[in-house]
Amino acid sequence: MSHQSDLIATDIDAYLKQHEQKQLLRFITCGSVDDGKSTLIGRLLYDSKLVYEDELAKVQSDSVRQGSVAGGFDPSLFMDGLKEEREQGITIDVAYRYFSTAKRKFIIADTPGHEQYTRNMATGASSADLAIILIDARHGVLTQTRRHSFIVSLLGIRHVVVAVNKMDIDGVDYSEDRFNEICDDYRSFATRLDLPDLHFIPISALNGDNLVDRSENMPWYTGSTLMNFLETVYIGSDRNLQDFRLPVQLVNRPNLNFRGFCGTIASGIIRKGEEITVLPSRQKSKVKEIVTYDGNLDEAYAPLAVTLTLEDEIDASRGDMIVRSGNLPRSESDVEAMLVWMNEEAMVPGKTYLVKHTTQTVPGNVETLAYKVDVNDLHRMPAPTLELNEIGRVRLSLSAPIHHDPYRRNRTTGAIILVDRITNATVAAGMILDRGTTGSHKSVWDDEVSADDSSDALSTVTSEERAARFGQKPATVLLTGLTGSGKTSIARAVERKLFDAGRSVAVVDGEFVRRGLSRDLGFSADDRSENLRRSGHLAHTLNDAGLICLASLVAPSDDVRQKVGKLIGEDQFLVVHVATPLEVCRERDTKGQYAKADAGELSNFPGVTAKYDVPTNPDLAVDASTTSIAECADAVVELLKSKGFIK
Amino acid sequence: MSDYSLTHLKQLEAESIHIFREVVSEFQKPVMLYSIGKDSAVLLHLALKAFHPAKLPFPLLHVDTTYKFKEMIEHRENYVRGKLGLDVLVHINEEGLKANIPPWEDSERHTELMKTDALKAALDKYQFDAAFGGARRDEEKSRAKERVFSFRDKSHRWDPKNQRPELWNLFNGRVNKGESIRVFPMSNWTELDVWQYIHMENIPIVPLYLSAPRQVVNRDGLLLMRDDDRMPLLPGEKEETRMVRFRTLGCYPLSGAVESEAATLPEVIQEMLLTRTSERQGRIIDQDEGGVGMQKKKNAATSDRFAIGCWLLAASGKLFGSGTFRAASASFST
Numbered sequence: 001m002s003h004q005s006d007l008i009a010t011d012i013d014a015y016l017k018q019h020e021q022k023q024l025l026r027f028i029t030c031g032s033v034d035d036g037k038s039t040l041i042g043r044l045l046y047d048s049k050l051v052y053e054d055e056l057a058k059v060q061s062d063s064v065r066q067g068s069v070a071g072g073f074d075p076s077l078f079m080d081g082l083k084e085e086r087e088q089g090i091t092i093d094v095a096y097r098y099f100s101t102a103k104r105k106f107i108i109a110d111t112p113g114h115e116q117y118t119r120n121m122a123t124g125a126s127s128a129d130l131a132i133i134l135i136d137a138r139h140g141v142l143t144q145t146r147r148h149s150f151i152v153s154l155l156g157i158r159h160v161v162v163a164v165n166k167m168d169i170d171g172v173d174y175s176e177d178r179f180n181e182i183c184d185d186y187r188s189f190a191t192r193l194d195l196p197d198l199h200f201i202p203i204s205a206l207n208g209d210n211l212v213d214r215s216e217n218m219p220w221y222t223g224s225t226l227m228n229f230l231e232t233v234y235i236g237s238d239r240n241l242q243d244f245r246l247p248v249q250l251v252n253r254p255n256l257n258f259r260g261f262c263g264t265i266a267s268g269i270i271r272k273g274e275e276i277t278v279l280p281s282r283q284k285s286k287v288k289e290i291v292t293y294d295g296n297l298d299e300a301y302a303p304l305a306v307t308l309t310l311e312d313e314i315d316a317s318r319g320d321m322i323v324r325s326g327n328l329p330r331s332e333s334d335v336e337a338m339l340v341w342m343n344e345e346a347m348v349p350g351k352t353y354l355v356k357h358t359t360q361t362v363p364g365n366v367e368t369l370a371y372k373v374d375v376n377d378l379h380r381m382p383a384p385t386l387e388l389n390e391i392g393r394v395r396l397s398l399s400a401p402i403h404h405d406p407y408r409r410n411r412t413t414g415a416i417i418l419v420d421r422i423t424n425a426t427v428a429a430g431m432i433l434d435r436g437t438t439g440s441h442k443s444v445w446d447d448e449v450s451a452d453d454s455s456d457a458l459s460t461v462t463s464e465e466r467a468a469r470f471g472q473k474p475a476t477v478l479l480t481g482l483t484g485s486g487k488t489s490i491a492r493a494v495e496r497k498l499f500d501a502g503r504s505v506a507v508v509d510g511e512f513v514r515r516g517l518s519r520d521l522g523f524s525a526d527d528r529s530e531n532l533r534r535s536g537h538l539a540h541t542l543n544d545a546g547l548i549c550l551a552s553l554v555a556p557s558d559d560v561r562q563k564v565g566k567l568i569g570e571d572q573f574l575v576v577h578v579a580t581p582l583e584v585c586r587e588r589d590t591k592g593q594y595a596k597a598d599a600g601e602l603s604n605f606p607g608v609t610a611k612y613d614v615p616t617n618p619d620l621a622v623d624a625s626t627t628s629i630a631e632c633a634d635a636v637v638e639l640l641k642s643k644g645f646i647k
Numbered sequence: 648m649s650d651y652s653l654t655h656l657k658q659l660e661a662e663s664i665h666i667f668r669e670v671v672s673e674f675q676k677p678v679m680l681y682s683i684g685k686d687s688a689v690l691l692h693l694a695l696k697a698f699h700p701a702k703l704p705f706p707l708l709h710v711d712t713t714y715k716f717k718e719m720i721e722h723r724e725n726y727v728r729g730k731l732g733l734d735v736l737v738h739i740n741e742e743g744l745k746a747n748i749p750p751w752e753d754s755e756r757h758t759e760l761m762k763t764d765a766l767k768a769a770l771d772k773y774q775f776d777a778a779f780g781g782a783r784r785d786e787e788k789s790r791a792k793e794r795v796f797s798f799r800d801k802s803h804r805w806d807p808k809n810q811r812p813e814l815w816n817l818f819n820g821r822v823n824k825g826e827s828i829r830v831f832p833m834s835n836w837t838e839l840d841v842w843q844y845i846h847m848e849n850i851p852i853v854p855l856y857l858s859a860p861r862q863v864v865n866r867d868g869l870l871l872m873r874d875d876d877r878m879p880l881l882p883g884e885k886e887e888t889r890m891v892r893f894r895t896l897g898c899y900p901l902s903g904a905v906e907s908e909a910a911t912l913p914e915v916i917q918e919m920l921l922t923r924t925s926e927r928q929g930r931i932i933d934q935d936e937g938g939v940g941m942q943k944k945k946n947a948a949t950s951d952r953f954a955i956g957c958w959l960l961a962a963s964g965k966l967f968g969s970g971t972f973r974a975a976s977a978s979f980s981t
Contacts, residue, residue, distance in 0.1 A: 008917055008920045008921060009917070009921060012913045012914065012916065012917040013913055015917075015920075016843060016846060016913060016916065019839070019843055020654060020656065020843065020847060021654055022654060022655050023652060023653070023654060023655055023658075024653075024655035024658050024659070093792045094792060095791040095792045096784045096791050096792070096834075096835070097785075097791060098784070098785045098835070098837045100655075100837070100839070104655075105655040105837075105840075107835060110791075119812055120812070122812075122814065123812045123813065123814050126814035126815045127814075127815060127816075236650060236651075236652055239651075241651055249665070249668045249669065249672060250668050250671060250672045252698065252700075252701050253701075254700055254701035254702065258700065260700075262668055262697075262698075263668075264661060264664070264665045264668075264816070269651065291699070291700065292696070292699065293695060293696040293699035294696075301651045303653070303658065303661055303662075304653070304657070304661050305660075305661040305662075305664035305665050305668070305697070307699070318672055342812050354821070356817050356819065357817075358817075359669075359672070411815065412815065412816070415814070415815045415817060416817070417814060417817045417819060419819050419821055424819070424821035424822065424823065425811060426811040426812050426813075426814075426819045429812070429814045
């Protein structure tokens with residue numbers, strides 16, 4: 001094997017130093033044999049002088065014997081491991097290939113392009129940073145091109161090189177126009193996909209044009225050669241370094257004094273001394289040490305495999321997740337995901353599979369199959385099941401919550417596999433969807449029963465009887481406003497006044513709801529919406545029981561507030577906007593939440609990093625910066641009187 | 648490292664550690680197949696990293712054919728058992744020993760008895776359900792599709808149709824009772840990576856990898872080192888001192904040396920990189936059958952001997968690196 005670097009012969013130590021610093025790039029190649037895929041890979045290896053001479057000699061003799069190029073040298077013959085595949089001229093499983101240049105080490109997942117092997121392509125794509133999609137210049141964008149691109153997008157590969165191959169062939173003749181036509185075709189179709197970094201390179205894999213060396217036949221092309229692109233494409237920002245997630249793989253307890261939590265950092269950065277939260281127990285502690293065989297580290301980041309020790313004795317085990325306090329993943333037992341079905345035995349909705357997610361394996365079943373996707377034209381259609389190589393969107397119901405992020409944001413904490421409990425086969429791979437974009441909460445809201453169908457109809461105690469008993473009509477007063485505006489203080493003051501006046505009243509405080517009922521929720525727009533939905537139900541129940549409910553919630557979205565109104569019943573729902581100016585709210589903030597939001601540690605913080613919809617037509621607006629809490633409370637009591645809920 | 652970038656070796660190391668920890672978490676009784684070669688040296692080093700500061704949570708298993716180089720056994724005893732204090736199970740096929748078939752008389756039979764059968768017997772004896780091996784995908788074309796978790800049925804057979812897709816780093820480690828897996832934590836390492844890592848991490852290896860003046864005899868073009876008196880010289884043969892090193896280590900009568908001046912690790916790497924000939928050239932089978940046939944794979948899948956042989960080889964690296972032994976090469980195909 002000969003490497004290109006002259007350093008090997010002249011200064012091996014310098015060469016080794018250089019090699020030590022190389023980074024790894026994983027890529028997949030998509031296309032069929034007809035597109036020249038194997039030829040391309042063989043050529044990359046050959047031109048990088050990474051083929052052993054005896055292998056080369058063999059391939060040359062094979063080329064003469066059976067090569068697809070009449071009498072010539074066929075680099076594709078480097079590629080296939082199995083004789084049968086080679087003889088049929090197809091590749092039927094993912095094959096991994098390795099080469100390195102002076103700049104990088106590369107791992108190629110060579111994945112087959114035939115439709116029945118969607119499974120293999122998804123497998124190869126799962127770990128790839130980049131995809132090379134081959135197009136035959138004679139045929140342009142084909143059905144299979146769309147299929148490959150869809151899978152590439154689905155598996156979250158950010159960098160795509162469309163290699164327009166066979167530019168040398170008769171009829172194409174290195175035509176710039178033909179190349180541009182294909183690029184335009186591809187771009188117009190790719191707008192429907194999530195391919196953020198897209199490049200086009202005209203090549204001839206057989207002759208080596210624009211692979212390693214610039215093509216003399218296409219002077220009109222001024223971009224990068226394929227090899228140069230592979231060596232230089234920046235992939236550093238692909239990693240998620242924001243959200244610290246450490247799935248606990250095993251607990252290392254060599255003696256009574258050491259309890260280390262081992263795992264591979266899925267995303268983010270952690271430093272010694274930082275506060276962490278262990279899920280699902282929500283116990284908090286600080287990082288005492290980041291232990292490795294090579295000595296303790298001050299900080300560690302994805303994807304290092306480390307061992308953490310904590311300041312406090314915390315009981316955590318495999319399947320738990322250590323995260324930074326204040327940046328929690330979703331912990332849910334219902335997830336929506338795109339599934340790629342990988343088994344001959346079709347998916348059975350309702351059947352219990354084992355779902356492996358990070359280091360946790362939980363039983364779960366496919367609750368609903370929303371639709372399946374035709375990989376050829378991206379058309380969605382209803383289907384009763386998913387067969388081998390089919391892709392669909394499902395809702396999974398798990399027997400325990402998993403701590404996850406959307407796959408788009410986190411390829412490790414957003415990925416799952418499904419395993420058959422009897423055969424132990426890996427039957428599917430899944431990418432968890434962001435419910436924010438999938439509208440699952442919306443569907444929960446949309447499924448809401450209206451106030452009319454509520455328990456009142458089932459109860460033998462009538463609302464009239466309750467009103468007579470309590471001497472009031474039930475109502476929910478939503479106190480909405482920014483953090484620090486004084487909502488809760490006002491609610492508590494109103495509660496005191498009403499209670500003292502003999503009324504029956506309850507407060508639903510957002511912070512309290514989050515500690516219990518909504519403990520699994522974060523602060524995304526979706527989670528806030530869901531939190532409000534739950535709080536709404538709680539208020540509704542209190543109202544049903546005849547109580548007046550004072551709900552103190554940020555409730556930043558106008559849309560969501562209206563939904564709460566509908567849920568509770570418009571006629572017993574009042575909106576009070578606590579319109580204290582932002583600057584005053586900031587001053588009153590005793591927990592430093594605004595400072596954290598300013599520092600970017602709290603995303604989705606209404607007033608800073610998220611918007612707060614000022615209610616357009618509230619029943620009452622109060623400003624706690626110009627009015628005392630007592631006066632605000634009086635105004636709320638007056639409102640209740642004026643609306644006839646109390647006398 | 649202020650930009651939080653990772654070198655490829657650090658990344659490979661992290662991935663290998665992850666695999667070790669997964670297997671130890673999900674299996675009842677793992678073992679590491681330890682052949683004393685350079686790949687085993689790296690495998691062991693990675694395992695120590697994965698479980699630091701605890702001791703290794705599994706034993707090492709060395710199948711000793713009794714024809715290993717003395718320096719290999721010294722390394723096992725002095726370094727692995729002695730200095731590292733590790734639990735090394737050494738298994739010798741005592742029955743096979745009685746049959747007394749030395750490698751120079753019938754290499755195939757010797758290998759089958761002392762290596763293949765011995766390993767199978769050892770695995771059955773201890774009831775291991777996961778066995779780590781140091782095989783890499785870059786070693787051989789047919790290995791390019793091997794999984795990290797490679798499944799074996801109750802008879803240690805490899806079923807090519809029953810290999811599971813592996814996505815991300817989510818490994819499916821479910822097996823039924825009696826079934827097992829071979830695990831290859833170094834699947835994505837290349838030969839250069841292995842050498843580079845040994846150099847960078849200062850991992851002790853058997854000195855035979857470095858050139859030194861050694862007594863060798865030229866037999867059919869192979870430079871063999873008579874490590875003890877059991878191997879007789881043939882008429883006309885005579886030993887001479889040459890500057891040689893070994894690319895792969897196994898049974899001394901089956902391991903040919905190469906002439907080389909490379910007496911340090913960087914020099915060995917340099918020579919390897921400048922060599923235009925694959926280390927696999929000694930395997931005659933590769934050349935005259937034009938690659939590894941599906942038929943052979945199926946044989947491997949249905950025959951115990953092949954199945955065991957194949958993972959044995961896969962696990963222990965290139966045991967028969969420069970040998971000329973058909974059975975050994977063929978069984979490597981899976």
